[in-house]
Amino acid sequence: MARRARDVYTEWRGGTCRVKWWSGDYHDDGRKRFESKGGFTDEDEAYDYGLDKMSEIRAGTNVPNRDGRTLMTDWLDDWLSAMDHAHLTEKGYRSKVEAHIRPYFKRTAVGDIDVIAYRAFRKHIYGKVGEGTAKNTMMVLGMVLDDAVPRLIKSSPVERKRKRGKYKKATRERKRDVLxxxxxxxxxxxxxxxxxxxxxxxxxxxxxxxxxxxxxxxxxxxxxxxxxxxxxxxxxxxxxxxxxxxxxxxxxxxxxxxxxxxxxxxxxxxxxxxxxxxxxxxxxxxxxxxxxxxxxxxxxxxxxxxxxxxxxxxxxxxxxxxxxxxxxxxxxxxxxxxxxxxxxxxxxxxxxxxxxxxxxxxxxxxxxxxxxxxxxxxxxxxxxxxxxxxxxxxxxxxxxxxxxxxxxxxxxxxxxxxxxxxxxxxxxxxxxxxx
Missing domain, CATH: 1.10.443 (hpI Integrase; Chain A)
Structure with a gap:
Protein backbone atom coordinates (compact mmCIF):
# COMPACT_ATOMS: atom_id res chain seq x y z
CA MET A 1 0.00 0.00 0.00
CA ALA A 2 1.56 3.28 -1.07
CA ARG A 3 2.02 5.95 1.58
CA ARG A 4 0.97 9.50 0.79
CA ALA A 5 1.29 12.84 2.47
CA ARG A 6 1.06 16.36 1.14
CA ASP A 7 3.52 16.58 -1.77
CA VAL A 8 5.26 13.27 -0.85
CA TYR A 9 4.15 9.77 -1.78
CA THR A 10 5.58 6.32 -2.39
CA GLU A 11 4.73 3.61 -4.88
CA TRP A 12 5.91 0.10 -5.52
CA ARG A 13 7.18 -0.88 -8.95
CA GLY A 14 8.15 -4.49 -9.29
CA GLY A 15 10.19 -5.42 -6.27
CA THR A 16 11.34 -1.89 -5.31
CA CYS A 17 9.76 1.23 -3.90
CA ARG A 18 9.99 4.73 -5.38
CA VAL A 19 9.37 8.01 -3.58
CA LYS A 20 8.23 11.22 -5.29
CA TRP A 21 8.26 14.72 -3.83
CA TRP A 22 7.32 18.15 -5.04
CA SER A 23 10.40 20.08 -6.16
CA GLY A 24 8.87 23.46 -5.33
CA ASP A 25 8.59 24.33 -9.05
CA TYR A 26 5.70 24.21 -11.51
CA HIS A 27 5.34 23.08 -15.11
CA ASP A 28 4.32 25.65 -17.68
CA ASP A 29 0.71 24.42 -17.46
CA GLY A 30 0.59 25.07 -13.70
CA ARG A 31 1.05 21.48 -12.55
CA LYS A 32 3.48 20.80 -9.74
CA ARG A 33 6.88 19.47 -10.82
CA PHE A 34 7.86 16.34 -8.91
CA GLU A 35 11.22 14.63 -8.53
CA SER A 36 11.75 11.02 -7.59
CA LYS A 37 14.20 8.41 -6.42
CA GLY A 38 13.74 4.67 -6.73
CA GLY A 39 15.50 1.48 -5.72
CA PHE A 40 14.30 1.34 -2.10
CA THR A 41 13.38 -2.01 -0.59
CA ASP A 42 11.89 -0.47 2.55
CA GLU A 43 8.87 1.80 2.13
CA ASP A 44 9.44 3.68 5.38
CA GLU A 45 13.00 4.45 4.32
CA ALA A 46 11.77 5.75 0.97
CA TYR A 47 9.07 7.87 2.60
CA ASP A 48 11.52 9.38 5.10
CA TYR A 49 13.85 10.21 2.21
CA GLY A 50 11.05 12.17 0.53
CA LEU A 51 10.32 14.06 3.75
CA ASP A 52 14.02 14.92 4.07
CA LYS A 53 14.05 16.30 0.53
CA MET A 54 11.02 18.47 1.30
CA SER A 55 12.80 19.75 4.41
CA GLU A 56 15.86 20.66 2.31
CA ILE A 57 13.63 22.49 -0.18
CA ARG A 58 12.07 24.56 2.61
CA ALA A 59 15.55 25.31 4.01
CA GLY A 60 16.90 26.27 0.59
CA THR A 61 19.64 23.59 0.65
CA ASN A 62 18.13 21.16 -1.83
CA VAL A 63 19.88 20.40 -5.11
CA PRO A 64 17.31 19.45 -7.76
CA ASN A 65 18.03 16.18 -9.53
CA ARG A 66 18.30 17.87 -12.91
CA ASP A 67 20.93 20.30 -11.55
CA GLY A 68 22.90 17.58 -9.82
CA ARG A 69 23.12 15.70 -13.11
CA THR A 70 24.74 18.67 -14.85
CA LEU A 71 27.86 17.47 -16.58
CA MET A 72 31.14 18.86 -15.31
CA THR A 73 32.09 20.04 -18.79
CA ASP A 74 28.91 22.18 -18.96
CA TRP A 75 29.55 23.61 -15.50
CA LEU A 76 33.14 24.44 -16.51
CA ASP A 77 31.80 26.42 -19.46
CA ASP A 78 29.57 28.44 -17.13
CA TRP A 79 32.35 28.88 -14.57
CA LEU A 80 34.90 30.10 -17.11
CA SER A 81 32.47 32.54 -18.71
CA ALA A 82 31.74 34.11 -15.31
CA MET A 83 35.40 34.66 -14.38
CA ASP A 84 36.36 38.24 -13.56
CA HIS A 85 40.07 38.26 -12.80
CA ALA A 86 43.23 39.90 -14.10
CA HIS A 87 44.30 38.75 -17.56
CA LEU A 88 47.14 36.47 -16.44
CA THR A 89 45.05 34.94 -13.68
CA GLU A 90 42.23 34.05 -16.08
CA LYS A 91 44.75 32.72 -18.56
CA GLY A 92 46.25 30.46 -15.90
CA TYR A 93 42.87 29.18 -14.66
CA ARG A 94 41.68 28.46 -18.19
CA SER A 95 44.90 26.61 -18.97
CA LYS A 96 44.48 24.28 -15.98
CA VAL A 97 40.82 23.64 -16.83
CA GLU A 98 41.41 22.80 -20.47
CA ALA A 99 44.62 20.82 -20.01
CA HIS A 100 43.70 18.73 -16.97
CA ILE A 101 40.28 19.18 -15.33
CA ARG A 102 37.94 19.04 -18.32
CA PRO A 103 39.53 15.96 -19.96
CA TYR A 104 39.42 14.00 -16.68
CA PHE A 105 35.83 14.88 -15.67
CA LYS A 106 34.38 15.28 -19.18
CA ARG A 107 31.64 12.64 -18.80
CA THR A 108 31.13 13.06 -15.04
CA ALA A 109 28.14 14.80 -13.45
CA VAL A 110 29.01 17.45 -10.90
CA GLY A 111 26.81 15.71 -8.35
CA ASP A 112 28.90 12.53 -8.69
CA ILE A 113 32.15 14.20 -7.64
CA ASP A 114 32.40 13.24 -4.00
CA VAL A 115 35.44 13.18 -1.73
CA ILE A 116 36.60 9.86 -3.18
CA ALA A 117 36.45 11.19 -6.75
CA TYR A 118 38.28 14.32 -5.59
CA ARG A 119 41.07 12.25 -4.03
CA ALA A 120 41.32 10.08 -7.13
CA PHE A 121 41.87 13.15 -9.29
CA ARG A 122 44.45 14.49 -6.85
CA LYS A 123 46.41 11.24 -7.04
CA HIS A 124 46.09 11.31 -10.84
CA ILE A 125 47.33 14.86 -11.31
CA TYR A 126 50.27 14.58 -8.90
CA GLY A 127 51.38 11.48 -10.77
CA LYS A 128 51.10 13.17 -14.15
CA VAL A 129 52.67 16.64 -13.82
CA GLY A 130 55.13 18.51 -11.64
CA GLU A 131 54.25 19.52 -8.09
CA GLY A 132 53.76 23.20 -8.91
CA THR A 133 51.36 22.52 -11.78
CA ALA A 134 49.52 19.89 -9.76
CA LYS A 135 49.08 22.23 -6.81
CA ASN A 136 47.71 25.02 -9.01
CA THR A 137 45.38 22.60 -10.79
CA MET A 138 43.96 21.39 -7.48
CA MET A 139 43.46 25.01 -6.42
CA VAL A 140 41.42 25.71 -9.56
CA LEU A 141 39.38 22.51 -9.15
CA GLY A 142 38.67 23.54 -5.57
CA MET A 143 37.26 26.88 -6.72
CA VAL A 144 35.17 25.19 -9.44
CA LEU A 145 33.60 22.78 -6.93
CA ASP A 146 33.17 25.39 -4.19
CA ASP A 147 31.26 27.61 -6.61
CA ALA A 148 28.94 24.71 -7.49
CA VAL A 149 27.49 24.89 -3.95
CA PRO A 150 24.53 25.01 -3.42
CA ARG A 151 23.28 25.14 -6.98
CA LEU A 152 24.66 21.79 -8.15
CA ILE A 153 25.95 20.09 -5.00
CA LYS A 154 25.01 20.50 -1.36
CA SER A 155 28.57 20.68 -0.08
CA SER A 156 32.03 20.82 -1.59
CA PRO A 157 34.16 17.65 -1.53
CA VAL A 158 37.34 19.70 -1.38
CA GLU A 159 39.55 18.70 1.54
CA ARG A 160 41.44 21.53 3.13
CA LYS A 161 41.64 21.43 6.90
CA ARG A 162 41.83 17.68 7.46
CA LYS A 163 44.76 16.00 5.79
CA ARG A 164 44.77 12.28 5.25
CA GLY A 165 47.16 9.89 3.64
CA LYS A 166 50.93 10.01 3.74
CA TYR A 167 52.50 13.10 5.25
CA LYS A 168 54.55 15.08 2.79
CA LYS A 169 56.62 18.00 3.94
CA ALA A 170 56.17 21.09 1.84
CA THR A 171 59.20 21.75 -0.33
CA ARG A 172 60.79 25.18 -0.61
CA GLU A 173 62.99 26.42 -3.37
CA ARG A 174 66.56 26.40 -2.13
CA LYS A 175 68.03 29.90 -2.04
CA ARG A 176 71.56 31.11 -1.48
CA ASP A 177 72.74 34.51 -0.33
CA VAL A 178 72.95 36.88 -3.28
CA LEU A 179 75.93 39.18 -2.78
Whole structure:
Protein backbone atom coordinates (compact mmCIF):
# COMPACT_ATOMS: atom_id res chain seq x y z
CA MET A 1 0.00 0.00 0.00
CA ALA A 2 1.56 3.28 -1.07
CA ARG A 3 2.02 5.95 1.58
CA ARG A 4 0.97 9.50 0.79
CA ALA A 5 1.29 12.84 2.47
CA ARG A 6 1.06 16.36 1.14
CA ASP A 7 3.52 16.58 -1.77
CA VAL A 8 5.26 13.27 -0.85
CA TYR A 9 4.15 9.77 -1.78
CA THR A 10 5.58 6.32 -2.39
CA GLU A 11 4.73 3.61 -4.88
CA TRP A 12 5.91 0.10 -5.52
CA ARG A 13 7.18 -0.88 -8.95
CA GLY A 14 8.15 -4.49 -9.29
CA GLY A 15 10.19 -5.42 -6.27
CA THR A 16 11.34 -1.89 -5.31
CA CYS A 17 9.76 1.23 -3.90
CA ARG A 18 9.99 4.73 -5.38
CA VAL A 19 9.37 8.01 -3.58
CA LYS A 20 8.23 11.22 -5.29
CA TRP A 21 8.26 14.72 -3.83
CA TRP A 22 7.32 18.15 -5.04
CA SER A 23 10.40 20.08 -6.16
CA GLY A 24 8.87 23.46 -5.33
CA ASP A 25 8.59 24.33 -9.05
CA TYR A 26 5.70 24.21 -11.51
CA HIS A 27 5.34 23.08 -15.11
CA ASP A 28 4.32 25.65 -17.68
CA ASP A 29 0.71 24.42 -17.46
CA GLY A 30 0.59 25.07 -13.70
CA ARG A 31 1.05 21.48 -12.55
CA LYS A 32 3.48 20.80 -9.74
CA ARG A 33 6.88 19.47 -10.82
CA PHE A 34 7.86 16.34 -8.91
CA GLU A 35 11.22 14.63 -8.53
CA SER A 36 11.75 11.02 -7.59
CA LYS A 37 14.20 8.41 -6.42
CA GLY A 38 13.74 4.67 -6.73
CA GLY A 39 15.50 1.48 -5.72
CA PHE A 40 14.30 1.34 -2.10
CA THR A 41 13.38 -2.01 -0.59
CA ASP A 42 11.89 -0.47 2.55
CA GLU A 43 8.87 1.80 2.13
CA ASP A 44 9.44 3.68 5.38
CA GLU A 45 13.00 4.45 4.32
CA ALA A 46 11.77 5.75 0.97
CA TYR A 47 9.07 7.87 2.60
CA ASP A 48 11.52 9.38 5.10
CA TYR A 49 13.85 10.21 2.21
CA GLY A 50 11.05 12.17 0.53
CA LEU A 51 10.32 14.06 3.75
CA ASP A 52 14.02 14.92 4.07
CA LYS A 53 14.05 16.30 0.53
CA MET A 54 11.02 18.47 1.30
CA SER A 55 12.80 19.75 4.41
CA GLU A 56 15.86 20.66 2.31
CA ILE A 57 13.63 22.49 -0.18
CA ARG A 58 12.07 24.56 2.61
CA ALA A 59 15.55 25.31 4.01
CA GLY A 60 16.90 26.27 0.59
CA THR A 61 19.64 23.59 0.65
CA ASN A 62 18.13 21.16 -1.83
CA VAL A 63 19.88 20.40 -5.11
CA PRO A 64 17.31 19.45 -7.76
CA ASN A 65 18.03 16.18 -9.53
CA ARG A 66 18.30 17.87 -12.91
CA ASP A 67 20.93 20.30 -11.55
CA GLY A 68 22.90 17.58 -9.82
CA ARG A 69 23.12 15.70 -13.11
CA THR A 70 24.74 18.67 -14.85
CA LEU A 71 27.86 17.47 -16.58
CA MET A 72 31.14 18.86 -15.31
CA THR A 73 32.09 20.04 -18.79
CA ASP A 74 28.91 22.18 -18.96
CA TRP A 75 29.55 23.61 -15.50
CA LEU A 76 33.14 24.44 -16.51
CA ASP A 77 31.80 26.42 -19.46
CA ASP A 78 29.57 28.44 -17.13
CA TRP A 79 32.35 28.88 -14.57
CA LEU A 80 34.90 30.10 -17.11
CA SER A 81 32.47 32.54 -18.71
CA ALA A 82 31.74 34.11 -15.31
CA MET A 83 35.40 34.66 -14.38
CA ASP A 84 36.36 38.24 -13.56
CA HIS A 85 40.07 38.26 -12.80
CA ALA A 86 43.23 39.90 -14.10
CA HIS A 87 44.30 38.75 -17.56
CA LEU A 88 47.14 36.47 -16.44
CA THR A 89 45.05 34.94 -13.68
CA GLU A 90 42.23 34.05 -16.08
CA LYS A 91 44.75 32.72 -18.56
CA GLY A 92 46.25 30.46 -15.90
CA TYR A 93 42.87 29.18 -14.66
CA ARG A 94 41.68 28.46 -18.19
CA SER A 95 44.90 26.61 -18.97
CA LYS A 96 44.48 24.28 -15.98
CA VAL A 97 40.82 23.64 -16.83
CA GLU A 98 41.41 22.80 -20.47
CA ALA A 99 44.62 20.82 -20.01
CA HIS A 100 43.70 18.73 -16.97
CA ILE A 101 40.28 19.18 -15.33
CA ARG A 102 37.94 19.04 -18.32
CA PRO A 103 39.53 15.96 -19.96
CA TYR A 104 39.42 14.00 -16.68
CA PHE A 105 35.83 14.88 -15.67
CA LYS A 106 34.38 15.28 -19.18
CA ARG A 107 31.64 12.64 -18.80
CA THR A 108 31.13 13.06 -15.04
CA ALA A 109 28.14 14.80 -13.45
CA VAL A 110 29.01 17.45 -10.90
CA GLY A 111 26.81 15.71 -8.35
CA ASP A 112 28.90 12.53 -8.69
CA ILE A 113 32.15 14.20 -7.64
CA ASP A 114 32.40 13.24 -4.00
CA VAL A 115 35.44 13.18 -1.73
CA ILE A 116 36.60 9.86 -3.18
CA ALA A 117 36.45 11.19 -6.75
CA TYR A 118 38.28 14.32 -5.59
CA ARG A 119 41.07 12.25 -4.03
CA ALA A 120 41.32 10.08 -7.13
CA PHE A 121 41.87 13.15 -9.29
CA ARG A 122 44.45 14.49 -6.85
CA LYS A 123 46.41 11.24 -7.04
CA HIS A 124 46.09 11.31 -10.84
CA ILE A 125 47.33 14.86 -11.31
CA TYR A 126 50.27 14.58 -8.90
CA GLY A 127 51.38 11.48 -10.77
CA LYS A 128 51.10 13.17 -14.15
CA VAL A 129 52.67 16.64 -13.82
CA GLY A 130 55.13 18.51 -11.64
CA GLU A 131 54.25 19.52 -8.09
CA GLY A 132 53.76 23.20 -8.91
CA THR A 133 51.36 22.52 -11.78
CA ALA A 134 49.52 19.89 -9.76
CA LYS A 135 49.08 22.23 -6.81
CA ASN A 136 47.71 25.02 -9.01
CA THR A 137 45.38 22.60 -10.79
CA MET A 138 43.96 21.39 -7.48
CA MET A 139 43.46 25.01 -6.42
CA VAL A 140 41.42 25.71 -9.56
CA LEU A 141 39.38 22.51 -9.15
CA GLY A 142 38.67 23.54 -5.57
CA MET A 143 37.26 26.88 -6.72
CA VAL A 144 35.17 25.19 -9.44
CA LEU A 145 33.60 22.78 -6.93
CA ASP A 146 33.17 25.39 -4.19
CA ASP A 147 31.26 27.61 -6.61
CA ALA A 148 28.94 24.71 -7.49
CA VAL A 149 27.49 24.89 -3.95
CA PRO A 150 24.53 25.01 -3.42
CA ARG A 151 23.28 25.14 -6.98
CA LEU A 152 24.66 21.79 -8.15
CA ILE A 153 25.95 20.09 -5.00
CA LYS A 154 25.01 20.50 -1.36
CA SER A 155 28.57 20.68 -0.08
CA SER A 156 32.03 20.82 -1.59
CA PRO A 157 34.16 17.65 -1.53
CA VAL A 158 37.34 19.70 -1.38
CA GLU A 159 39.55 18.70 1.54
CA ARG A 160 41.44 21.53 3.13
CA LYS A 161 41.64 21.43 6.90
CA ARG A 162 41.83 17.68 7.46
CA LYS A 163 44.76 16.00 5.79
CA ARG A 164 44.77 12.28 5.25
CA GLY A 165 47.16 9.89 3.64
CA LYS A 166 50.93 10.01 3.74
CA TYR A 167 52.50 13.10 5.25
CA LYS A 168 54.55 15.08 2.79
CA LYS A 169 56.62 18.00 3.94
CA ALA A 170 56.17 21.09 1.84
CA THR A 171 59.20 21.75 -0.33
CA ARG A 172 60.79 25.18 -0.61
CA GLU A 173 62.99 26.42 -3.37
CA ARG A 174 66.56 26.40 -2.13
CA LYS A 175 68.03 29.90 -2.04
CA ARG A 176 71.56 31.11 -1.48
CA ASP A 177 72.74 34.51 -0.33
CA VAL A 178 72.95 36.88 -3.28
CA LEU A 179 75.93 39.18 -2.78
CA UNK A 180 76.42 42.36 -4.85
CA UNK A 181 79.36 40.77 -6.67
CA UNK A 182 77.05 37.99 -7.87
CA UNK A 183 74.62 40.59 -9.20
CA UNK A 184 77.55 42.32 -10.87
CA UNK A 185 78.55 39.11 -12.66
CA UNK A 186 74.98 38.60 -13.85
CA UNK A 187 74.90 42.21 -15.03
CA UNK A 188 78.14 41.81 -16.96
CA UNK A 189 76.79 38.63 -18.56
CA UNK A 190 73.60 40.47 -19.49
CA UNK A 191 75.71 43.19 -21.09
CA UNK A 192 77.39 40.57 -23.28
CA UNK A 193 73.93 39.25 -24.17
CA UNK A 194 72.10 42.48 -25.06
CA UNK A 195 74.34 45.43 -24.39
CA UNK A 196 74.39 48.12 -21.72
CA UNK A 197 70.56 47.92 -21.29
CA UNK A 198 71.13 44.35 -20.06
CA UNK A 199 73.65 45.53 -17.49
CA UNK A 200 71.29 48.16 -16.10
CA UNK A 201 68.29 45.79 -16.33
CA UNK A 202 69.90 43.36 -13.86
CA UNK A 203 70.90 46.06 -11.39
CA UNK A 204 67.45 47.64 -11.61
CA UNK A 205 65.77 44.37 -10.69
CA UNK A 206 68.22 43.75 -7.84
CA UNK A 207 67.80 47.24 -6.33
CA UNK A 208 64.06 47.77 -6.88
CA UNK A 209 62.56 44.26 -6.70
CA UNK A 210 60.47 44.91 -9.82
CA UNK A 211 58.76 41.90 -11.38
CA UNK A 212 60.05 40.82 -14.81
CA UNK A 213 56.94 41.87 -16.75
CA UNK A 214 57.07 45.29 -15.05
CA UNK A 215 60.68 45.72 -16.19
CA UNK A 216 59.88 44.53 -19.71
CA UNK A 217 57.10 47.13 -19.93
CA UNK A 218 58.98 50.05 -18.36
CA UNK A 219 58.84 53.03 -20.71
CA UNK A 220 60.53 56.40 -20.48
CA UNK A 221 57.37 58.10 -19.20
CA UNK A 222 57.61 56.18 -15.93
CA UNK A 223 61.37 56.08 -15.44
CA UNK A 224 63.90 58.46 -13.95
CA UNK A 225 64.85 61.10 -15.07
CA UNK A 226 61.62 61.87 -16.98
CA UNK A 227 59.12 60.78 -14.34
CA UNK A 228 57.06 62.25 -12.70
CA UNK A 229 56.92 65.24 -15.06
CA UNK A 230 56.25 62.84 -17.95
CA UNK A 231 53.53 60.84 -16.15
CA UNK A 232 50.67 60.10 -18.56
CA UNK A 233 48.13 60.97 -15.83
CA UNK A 234 45.53 58.52 -17.08
CA UNK A 235 43.46 58.40 -13.89
CA UNK A 236 41.45 61.59 -13.12
CA UNK A 237 40.94 60.37 -9.56
CA UNK A 238 44.69 60.49 -8.91
CA UNK A 239 45.25 64.22 -9.43
CA UNK A 240 46.26 64.72 -5.81
CA UNK A 241 48.89 62.00 -6.04
CA UNK A 242 50.24 63.41 -9.29
CA UNK A 243 50.84 66.76 -7.63
CA UNK A 244 52.43 65.16 -4.57
CA UNK A 245 54.74 63.14 -6.82
CA UNK A 246 56.00 66.36 -8.40
CA UNK A 247 56.91 67.69 -4.94
CA UNK A 248 58.63 64.48 -3.81
CA UNK A 249 60.35 62.87 -6.81
CA UNK A 250 62.31 63.90 -9.89
CA UNK A 251 65.72 65.03 -11.09
CA UNK A 252 65.83 68.40 -9.30
CA UNK A 253 67.67 69.37 -6.14
CA UNK A 254 66.16 67.86 -3.01
CA UNK A 255 63.97 65.45 -4.97
CA UNK A 256 64.29 61.66 -4.90
CA UNK A 257 65.04 59.73 -8.09
CA UNK A 258 62.37 57.08 -8.68
CA UNK A 259 60.63 54.68 -11.04
CA UNK A 260 56.83 54.49 -11.16
CA UNK A 261 55.30 51.02 -11.56
CA UNK A 262 52.06 51.66 -13.44
CA UNK A 263 51.83 48.65 -15.75
CA UNK A 264 53.26 45.41 -17.01
CA UNK A 265 53.22 43.79 -20.45
CA UNK A 266 51.54 40.48 -21.26
CA UNK A 267 50.25 38.76 -24.37
CA UNK A 268 46.52 38.67 -25.04
CA UNK A 269 44.86 37.60 -28.29
CA UNK A 270 48.30 37.21 -29.84
CA UNK A 271 49.33 40.81 -29.11
CA UNK A 272 51.61 42.31 -26.48
CA UNK A 273 49.53 44.68 -24.38
CA UNK A 274 49.76 46.79 -21.24
CA UNK A 275 47.99 45.55 -18.11
CA UNK A 276 47.92 46.79 -14.51
CA UNK A 277 50.76 45.43 -12.37
CA UNK A 278 50.11 42.14 -10.58
CA UNK A 279 47.46 42.46 -7.84
CA UNK A 280 47.06 46.12 -8.82
CA UNK A 281 50.35 46.84 -7.03
CA UNK A 282 50.89 50.36 -8.36
CA UNK A 283 53.86 51.83 -6.51
CA UNK A 284 56.74 54.28 -6.58
CA UNK A 285 60.26 52.88 -6.19
CA UNK A 286 63.04 55.24 -5.17
CA UNK A 287 66.40 54.34 -6.69
CA UNK A 288 69.93 54.96 -5.33
CA UNK A 289 72.19 57.54 -7.01
CA UNK A 290 74.33 54.96 -8.85
CA UNK A 291 71.25 53.43 -10.48
CA UNK A 292 69.79 56.85 -11.28
CA UNK A 293 72.98 57.64 -13.20
CA UNK A 294 72.75 54.31 -15.04
CA UNK A 295 69.14 55.00 -16.03
CA UNK A 296 70.16 58.34 -17.53
CA UNK A 297 73.03 56.78 -19.45
CA UNK A 298 71.07 53.80 -20.78
CA UNK A 299 68.27 56.02 -22.14
CA UNK A 300 70.77 58.39 -23.74
CA UNK A 301 72.24 55.41 -25.57
CA UNK A 302 69.14 54.46 -27.59
CA UNK A 303 65.95 55.97 -28.98
CA UNK A 304 63.54 53.14 -28.09
CA UNK A 305 60.43 53.89 -26.03
CA UNK A 306 61.40 50.92 -23.82
CA UNK A 307 63.97 51.67 -21.13
CA UNK A 308 65.43 48.17 -21.61
CA UNK A 309 64.95 47.26 -25.28
CA UNK A 310 65.58 43.79 -26.65
CA UNK A 311 68.43 43.01 -29.04
CA UNK A 312 66.08 43.78 -31.92
CA UNK A 313 65.11 47.11 -30.34
CA UNK A 314 61.59 46.03 -29.43
CA UNK A 315 60.04 45.08 -26.10
CA UNK A 316 61.65 42.34 -24.01
CA UNK A 317 58.15 41.04 -23.38
CA UNK A 318 57.92 39.99 -27.02
CA UNK A 319 60.88 37.60 -26.80
CA UNK A 320 61.30 34.29 -24.97
CA UNK A 321 63.36 36.03 -22.32
CA UNK A 322 63.71 33.12 -19.89
CA UNK A 323 65.18 30.76 -22.48
CA UNK A 324 66.79 33.06 -25.04
CA UNK A 325 68.29 35.62 -22.63
CA UNK A 326 68.25 34.52 -19.00
CA UNK A 327 69.52 30.98 -19.32
CA UNK A 328 72.74 32.02 -21.10
CA UNK A 329 73.14 34.90 -18.62
CA UNK A 330 72.85 32.61 -15.59
CA UNK A 331 74.15 29.29 -16.94
CA UNK A 332 76.82 30.58 -19.30
CA UNK A 333 77.20 30.15 -23.05
CA UNK A 334 80.09 29.71 -25.52
CA UNK A 335 81.37 32.58 -27.62
CA UNK A 336 79.79 33.31 -30.97
CA UNK A 337 82.32 34.31 -33.59
CA UNK A 338 83.54 33.52 -37.06
CA UNK A 339 82.16 33.87 -40.59
CA UNK A 340 78.39 33.76 -40.91
CA UNK A 341 77.67 34.61 -37.27
CA UNK A 342 74.96 37.25 -37.33
CA UNK A 343 75.51 38.64 -33.82
CA UNK A 344 79.00 37.83 -32.55
CA UNK A 345 79.49 37.86 -28.79
CA UNK A 346 82.08 36.89 -26.22
CA UNK A 347 81.90 33.81 -24.05
CA UNK A 348 79.42 34.15 -21.17
CA UNK A 349 80.71 32.60 -17.91
CA UNK A 350 78.28 30.69 -15.69
CA UNK A 351 77.16 32.21 -12.39
CA UNK A 352 77.03 29.19 -10.02
CA UNK A 353 74.57 30.79 -7.56
CA UNK A 354 72.02 31.23 -10.35
CA UNK A 355 72.82 28.23 -12.55
CA UNK A 356 69.49 26.57 -13.36
CA UNK A 357 67.68 29.13 -11.18
CA UNK A 358 64.92 31.58 -12.00
CA UNK A 359 65.60 35.25 -12.64
CA UNK A 360 62.77 35.94 -10.14
CA UNK A 361 65.25 35.13 -7.36
CA UNK A 362 66.81 38.53 -7.99
CA UNK A 363 63.53 40.01 -6.75
CA UNK A 364 63.72 37.73 -3.70
CA UNK A 365 67.29 38.90 -3.13
CA UNK A 366 66.12 42.50 -3.04
CA UNK A 367 63.66 41.60 -0.28
CA UNK A 368 66.47 39.91 1.66
CA UNK A 369 68.66 43.01 1.30
CA UNK A 370 65.89 45.23 2.65
CA UNK A 371 65.37 42.88 5.60
CA UNK A 372 69.11 42.72 6.32
CA UNK A 373 69.29 46.51 6.38
CA UNK A 374 66.49 46.67 8.95
CA UNK A 375 63.91 48.71 7.04
CA UNK A 376 60.34 48.84 8.45
CA UNK A 377 58.17 45.93 7.40
CA UNK A 378 55.50 48.16 5.87
CA UNK A 379 58.08 49.98 3.72
CA UNK A 380 59.55 46.66 2.59
CA UNK A 381 56.25 45.00 1.71
CA UNK A 382 54.98 48.13 -0.05
CA UNK A 383 58.14 48.27 -2.14
CA UNK A 384 57.68 44.63 -3.11
CA UNK A 385 54.10 45.32 -4.20
CA UNK A 386 52.55 43.33 -1.35
CA UNK A 387 49.49 44.41 0.60
CA UNK A 388 49.98 44.50 4.35
CA UNK A 389 46.87 43.20 6.14
CA UNK A 390 45.28 44.32 9.38
CA UNK A 391 45.83 47.42 11.46
CA UNK A 392 49.43 47.79 10.27
CA UNK A 393 48.29 48.05 6.66
CA UNK A 394 45.54 50.51 7.55
CA UNK A 395 47.54 52.94 9.67
CA UNK A 396 51.07 52.77 8.21
CA UNK A 397 52.50 54.76 5.32
CA UNK A 398 55.83 55.03 3.53
CA UNK A 399 57.49 58.27 4.59
CA UNK A 400 60.20 60.31 2.88
CA UNK A 401 62.61 59.28 5.63
CA UNK A 402 61.92 55.60 4.93
CA UNK A 403 62.51 56.08 1.20
CA UNK A 404 65.74 57.99 1.74
CA UNK A 405 66.96 55.24 4.07
CA UNK A 406 66.31 52.63 1.36
CA UNK A 407 68.21 54.74 -1.19
CA UNK A 408 71.09 55.08 1.28
CA UNK A 409 71.49 51.37 2.04
CA UNK A 410 71.25 50.36 -1.64
CA UNK A 411 73.90 52.97 -2.50
CA UNK A 412 76.15 51.71 0.30
CA UNK A 413 76.00 48.17 -1.09
CA UNK A 414 77.16 49.48 -4.47
CA UNK A 415 79.97 51.50 -2.91
CA UNK A 416 81.19 48.52 -0.88
CA UNK A 417 81.28 46.56 -4.13
CA UNK A 418 83.50 49.22 -5.73
CA UNK A 419 85.81 49.09 -2.71
CA UNK A 420 85.99 45.32 -3.05
CA UNK A 421 87.07 45.56 -6.70
CA UNK A 422 89.63 48.22 -5.89
CA UNK A 423 91.05 46.17 -3.01
CA UNK A 424 91.61 43.24 -5.37
CA UNK A 425 93.32 45.41 -7.94
CA UNK A 426 90.68 44.99 -10.64
CA UNK A 427 89.61 48.63 -10.56
CA UNK A 428 86.15 50.08 -10.13
CA UNK A 429 83.44 48.90 -12.48
CA UNK A 430 83.43 51.00 -15.61
CA UNK A 431 79.69 51.55 -15.50
CA UNK A 432 79.61 53.38 -12.17
CA UNK A 433 78.68 56.73 -13.65
CA UNK A 434 78.11 58.11 -17.13
CA UNK A 435 81.20 59.57 -18.75
Missing amino acids: PQIVEQLARNAEIMFGYPGYVFVWTMATTGMRPAELYGLTREYSYPSWPASDLRLDPDEEERYEEDMERYGAGDGLMSAIRVERQVQHKDGKLQFFPPKYGSYRTLVVPPFLADMLVKVQEGHDSRWVFPAISGGCLGSVAFDTAYWRPIADGAPARKGPGVRRPRAEIPAVPTFKGKRMYLLRHAHKAWLDEDGHPRFAVESRMGHEVPGVEGTYSSVTVAMERAIMKTMQERWERLQELFEAHGSGAVSHSFPS
